[in-house]
Amino acid sequence: MKIFTSAQIRSIENAVIEKEGVTSIELVERAASAITWEIMSRWRPSRPMMVFAGPGNNGADALAVARMLADEGYTVTVLLFNVTDRGLSDACRHYRDELTNVPGVSFTEITNDFNPPVITRDAIVIDGLFGSGLKEPLKGGFKSLVDYINSSNATIVSIDMPSGMFGEWNEATLSRDVVHATLTLAIEFPRLSFFIQDNAEFLGEWKVLDIKLASNESRGEQSPYYLLEKKDVKRILRQRPEFCSKADFGSMLLVAGCYGMIGASQMAALGALRSGIGRLTVHGPRCGFIPMQTSVPEAMFHADQHDIVITDISPKHEYDVVALGPGIGTHDYTVRAVENFINMSTNPLVIDADGLNCIAQRPNLLEHVPPMSVITPHAGEFDRLFGPHTSHESRLKTAVEKSAYYSIIILLKGRYTSVVRPDGKIYFIGSGCQALATPGSGDVLTGIVGSFIAQGYTPDLAAAIGAYIHGMAGTLAAENDGTFGVLATDVARNISKAIRDILN
Ligand SMILES: NC(=O)C1=CN([C@@H]2O[C@H](COP(=O)(O)OP(=O)(O)OC[C@H]3O[C@@H](n4cnc5c(N)ncnc54)[C@H](OP(=O)(O)O)[C@@H]3O)[C@@H](O)[C@H]2O)[C@@H](O)CC1
Ligand SMILES: Nc1ncnc2c1ncn2[C@@H]1O[C@H](COP(=O)(O)OP(=O)(O)O)[C@@H](O)[C@H]1O
């Protein structure tokens, strides 16, 4: 699913109005009925509804919802804030006029002074102050109003977006003068800002409501941001032909492990094998030989000359891909081995974990990472490579810049993993869940991404579908075991099931 900017959504909306002859009142009506249904499916008419409406079409949505809820027997208090110079939008005025004598609605239009009403704990606050038309961070009376709403203990439902939040970048809103919703009901499209962790506290749970706007107009519109869905992964994954052999599914060298972290080699190896690699060789220190050969007998093991750390990475054969880093530590010998290996590499690599920490000790080394390599940092590893960041948003912006500069793919891990391509395209992956926050989970991902590159997928797609399948495997593991205590090996065990589900 493409993720559009607020400006693009506005132009899609205008195109629908102009070309398809739909009026803006009809669009508000569609949005409001979808929102009303969602509210009715969650809360009974015994819950008091308190509607805060702004002067634009976000306010119009809120007023239309107020009328619909009143028609369904809810008690509704409406406060319309008509305090800006421009006055009300046409749709907002239309719904205001309609509301003035609807039974069950207590309506107040504020044009000047405002005495805040008591918001009881059982109230459902409907936040329709501002949506995609917000021009600058809230200040003055609206800032106080938002603080007031946030300080109540009520349930807050934001229409389209929490008021005060922007659809894209929110660096300017770090002052937190934004409605903190319990539930955000986005109209037709999710926004870029929904996928950035800094905004999670504003959004609460979020859901996209379909109002059938994703018409021809949106299909033709280009966007650099994309939410990867199951159907996309299905389209990308190739079915295996009946007449096939392991030679068709590529070979991978996994450089992983050191004394005390051989488990990382095991997790990454399982990730690669469970996602269908044809042949896997693990290179690690000699101490890894027995545990690897016993716990993952499907993988070959190539021992370093050193007992406890990796000192030399010189592949003895051709491999379709080399994945480097899980559990290798940052011993001087290993840093030197990583440096020498990267300097002589020409094909795309997958670099994770301590592989990245080794690079962080030799910053110029990034210049020599082969183009289209995939690096898979979590926030901490990312900051070690590229310097400290104070927000997830700024980290994502740096990822876009560094991906272009070094011509590499940056898979930035998190609740929504972002796969950033050098051309600025970002795939967001949301298939995972809390169960994945477990040691070794990232190692499994490294194995999966390497395995898909070896199987012939381009590194950007291997990273994107790899992250999707990894997330889904974690979610499947959580279906059995809950979100506490899923092991990375459980995630690995569910990879083949995830792939089967996707292909079916
Ligand atoms: N997408 C769709 O298809 C559909 C979208 N729909 C809905 O429309 C919403 C977008 O509506 P919108 O464009 O009218 O903008 P909205 O958010 O109501 O705000 C504009 C008003 O706020 C004011 N204002 C701005 N910043 C301000 C500030 N800092 N402080 C104070 N005031 C400020 C601004 O005043 P101005 O600056 O122009 O003078 C103007 O009066 C969208 O979120 C969704 O809910 C559905 O109805 C139908 C289908
Ligand atoms: N709350 C969460 N929701 C979804 N995915 C998560 C969550 N927490 C962690 N993950 C995923 O789990 C993996 C953790 O990787 P990483 O931090 O490298 O773990 P480790 O270093 O232990 O292997 C990443 O793919 C990340 O996206």
Ligand SMILES: [K+]
């Ligand atoms: K809102």
